[in-house]
Amino acid sequence: MSIIDDxxxxxxxxxxxxxxxxxxxxxxxxLAIVVAIALVFGATYxxxxxxxxxxxxxxxxxxxxxxxLLAVGETLVIITRNVDLSVGSVLGLSAYxxxxxxxxxxxxxxxxxxxxxxxxxxxxxxxxxxxxAYARVPSLVVTLGMLYIVRGVDAIVVNGHQIDPSSxxxxxxxxxxxxxxxxxxxxxxxxxxVAIVGYAMRSFRAARDLxxxxxxxxxxxxxxxxxxxxxxxxxxxSGALAGLGGALYLxxxxxxxxxxxxxxELNVVAAVVVGGxxxxGGSGTVLGAALGxxxxxxxxxxxxxxxxxxxxxQAIAGAMLLAAIAFDRFVVLRTDRVLRVEGAQRDNx
Amino acid sequence: xxTVEDRELxxxxxxxxxxIEDRLRGLVRxxxxxxxxxxxxxxxxxxxxxxxxxxxxxxxxxxxxxEIAIMALPMTFIIITGEIDLSVASMLGLSAxxxxxxFMHGWSIWAAMAICLVVGIVGGALNGFLITRLGLPSIxxxxxxxxxxxxxxxxxxxxxxxxxxxxxxTNLSLPIGGTHIAYDxxxxxxxxxxxxxVLHMTPFGRSLxxxxxxxxxxxxxxxxxxxxxxxxxxxxxxxCAFAGILYTFxxxxxxxxxxxxxELNVVAIALFGGVSIFGGRGTIFGVFLAVCIFGSLQASLTxxxxxxxxxxxxxxxxxLISVLVPNARDGFSRVRSQVRRRRVRGAT
Numbered sequence: 001m002s003i004i005d006d007x008x009x010x011x012x013x014x015x016x017x018x019x020x021x022x023x024x025x026x027x028x029x030x031l032a033i034v035v036a037i038a039l040v041f042g043a044t045y046x047x048x049x050x051x052x053x054x055x056x057x058x059x060x061x062x063x064x065x066x067x068x069l070l071a072v073g074e075t076l077v078i079i080t081r082n083v084d085l086s087v088g089s090v091l092g093l094s095a096y097x098x099x100x101x102x103x104x105x106x107x108x109x110x111x112x113x114x115x116x117x118x119x120x121x122x123x124x125x126x127x128x129x130x131x132x133a134y135a136r137v138p139s140l141v142v143t144l145g146m147l148y149i150v151r152g153v154d155a156i157v158v159n160g161h162q163i164d165p166s167s168x169x170x171x172x173x174x175x176x177x178x179x180x181x182x183x184x185x186x187x188x189x190x191x192x193x194v195a196i197v198g199y200a201m202r203s204f205r206a207a208r209d210l211x212x213x214x215x216x217x218x219x220x221x222x223x224x225x226x227x228x229x230x231x232x233x234x235x236x237x238s239g240a241l242a243g244l245g246g247a248l249y250l251x252x253x254x255x256x257x258x259x260x261x262x263x264x265e266l267n268v269v270a271a272v273v274v275g276g277x278x279x280x281g282g283s284g285t286v287l288g289a290a291l292g293x294x295x296x297x298x299x300x301x302x303x304x305x306x307x308x309x310x311x312x313x314q315a316i317a318g319a320m321l322l323a324a325i326a327f328d329r330f331v332v333l334r335t336d337r338v339l340r341v342e343g344a345q346r347d348n349x
Numbered sequence: 350x351x352t353v354e355d356r357e358l359x360x361x362x363x364x365x366x367x368x369i370e371d372r373l374r375g376l377v378r379x380x381x382x383x384x385x386x387x388x389x390x391x392x393x394x395x396x397x398x399x400x401x402x403x404x405x406x407x408x409x410x411x412x413x414x415x416e417i418a419i420m421a422l423p424m425t426f427i428i429i430t431g432e433i434d435l436s437v438a439s440m441l442g443l444s445a446x447x448x449x450x451x452f453m454h455g456w457s458i459w460a461a462m463a464i465c466l467v468v469g470i471v472g473g474a475l476n477g478f479l480i481t482r483l484g485l486p487s488i489x490x491x492x493x494x495x496x497x498x499x500x501x502x503x504x505x506x507x508x509x510x511x512x513x514x515x516x517x518x519t520n521l522s523l524p525i526g527g528t529h530i531a532y533d534x535x536x537x538x539x540x541x542x543x544x545x546x547v548l549h550m551t552p553f554g555r556s557l558x559x560x561x562x563x564x565x566x567x568x569x570x571x572x573x574x575x576x577x578x579x580x581x582x583x584x585x586x587x588x589c590a591f592a593g594i595l596y597t598f599x600x601x602x603x604x605x606x607x608x609x610x611x612e613l614n615v616v617a618i619a620l621f622g623g624v625s626i627f628g629g630r631g632t633i634f635g636v637f638l639a640v641c642i643f644g645s646l647q648a649s650l651t652x653x654x655x656x657x658x659x660x661x662x663x664x665x666x667x668x669l670i671s672v673l674v675p676n677a678r679d680g681f682s683r684v685r686s687q688v689r690r691r692r693v694r695g696a697t
Binding site: 135136137140142145148150151154156266273280312313314318319321322326 | 496
């Protein structure tokens with residue numbers, strides 16, 4: 001029994017529709033991340049109240065906006081028991097192409113620039129989706145390959161060039177740095193994405209299919225779910241959000257070289273896992289993943305503010321990550337036990 | 350019902366060939382393809398530059414690739430059991446940093462090396478403990494330790510660079526005396542032979558395939574699944590620490606960011622060598638060929654003035670080929686058998 005625990009854990013019914021206990025525990029899962037964020041924030045506040053300054057809070061919110069966007073897309077893919085490792089490269093390519101677009105059209109409207117970035121990402125995501133869903137090959141290998149290909153294409157297109165901040169119009173730079181009612185615009189974009197996709201994952205049938213596919217791909221086929229189309233869509237959305245992330249990257253930094261977004265893929269997967277999305281699919285929420293990204297970023301920001309030397313940050317972040325994974329495992333085991341007891345009681349009664 | 354469940358547990362794709370004969374045939378063909386590809390890459394290299402076939406190129410190709418190749422060997426074992434280790438490059442960096450730190454602080458080079466290897470064993474044991482004893486998914490754990498080990502490397506060496514290693518160590522970046530073979534390539538070949546013998550000719554190696562194909566069946570037939578996986582992670586940590594030492598000697602310096610991002614290159618080589626990401630399939634010979642192909646392509650593309658970043662396209666395309674070609678073959682044979690069935694039905 002012990003060695004198949006993983007599978008038992010991942011084939012749990014995934015959503016709070018049926019069992020009230022499960023819903024409570026899942027809500028508990030997201031609550032736990034909020035509590036963790038509050039603890040990190042509070043502990044730092046005691047040491048240095050500077051963290052609660054408006055500028056610092058805005059920094060804590062706008063910093064992870066891009067990773068939150070990528071994590072939303074990654075969540076959809078991981079829920080279907082796949083993975084998308086190409087997001088960092090896609091972000092880099094889209095950020096650069098968006099910059100080139102501005103160089104040629106200095107008066108481009110902000111929404112169009114966002115759409116252009118999204119479009120670049122969508123194309124990359126669709127390539128991923130077609131290969132994974134219709135050629136039926138393992139997504140880890142395909143998206144690892146795409147990570148290299150897109151990065152290589154990026155390098156050829158960039159060709160040593162660098163987007164110059166002066167070629168980015170002020171309106172777009174403002175979009176990346178201004179606040180509305182004290183809240184960074186980038187964070188608002190991320191929240192809107194979480195809200196839309198999160199609502200869809202709760203209420204739309206096509207989105208619910210993703211959970212079914214991740215829980216049991218064979219059963220999903222037998223249940224008449226268009227598995228290939230759904231997996232394709234998940235990759236397309238993930239790519240599109242990575243592309244949008246590229247546009248935000250450009251708005252935030254106003255300069256892009258060929259290494260933009262390098263290494264983001266593992267950060268995104270880490271955020272998603274910390275957010276309670278099962279790495280083998282079938283369970284997890286977009287909100288959880290977004291909170292996971294926020295938590296990891298808050299930890300880094302807190303270490304900065306608490307005057308802990310820069311070179312300790314990464315080790316502490318790694319240890320926290322391991323703790324989060326282990327904690328998640330503990331919660332899953334507990335849920336599992338509760339469910340089993342409940343099931344036994346129902347059978348007897 | 351049972352078949353559906355079994356496949357579910359194995360996480361096998363639907364197109365997986367069912368019987369062993371099919372699988373063996375696929376294997377032979379994939380390695381055959383690699384041999385052809387290797388020869389083609391040699392011809393391509395010879396056509397791009399008259400110097401390609403010279404001994405020096407061979408030597409430099411080995412030099413650029415040695416550490417990745419060495420780390421690909423334990424990675425092959427781990428992927429065959431259906432797990433993954435993404436912390437390899439961070440372990441290499443950690444080992445290099447500790448070696449540099451200790452040496453700068455007056456330790457003898459041998460003692461520093463020994464400490465590095467011990468750290469590698471401890472780091473691998475931590476991975477193994479979290480994965481086998483706490484039952485955490487290996488991809489998540491090793492992303493965590495990827496950050497952790499790199500972070501410890503940063504603490505150890507911060508932004509310093511360690512240099513001034515004894516001359517015999519930096520001589521390792523020259524070819525072995527009297528020949529034109531790079532040291533790390535020679536070490537890789539010897540290790541590949543050992544790994545190949547262990548994987549393909551011992552009960553231990555056989556049990557790795559058993560674990561990768563059907564973990565429970567392996568467990569119930571007496572394979573100590575957890576212990577073996579644990580040992581593999583320890584082995585991986587040890588080998589990566591060793592690779593870190595070699596890397597330091599070759600560069601004649603070490604910094605905390607040594608080898609950042611190499612983990613995905615290592616995975617890519619193993620997968621291109623025909624190791625199935627779902628476990629249960631792969632050969633050391635295939636991985637060896639993959640190393641040779643990547644090495645020779647890298648050398649010839651560099652000769653042809655293709656930038657290192659643009660070269661990643663080749664890596665990516667080769668990876669896609671490595672999964673698409675066997676799949677296209679499966680798809681083709683599926684269509685063929687359908688046609689045959691239809692024809693038989695038509696005849697009767």
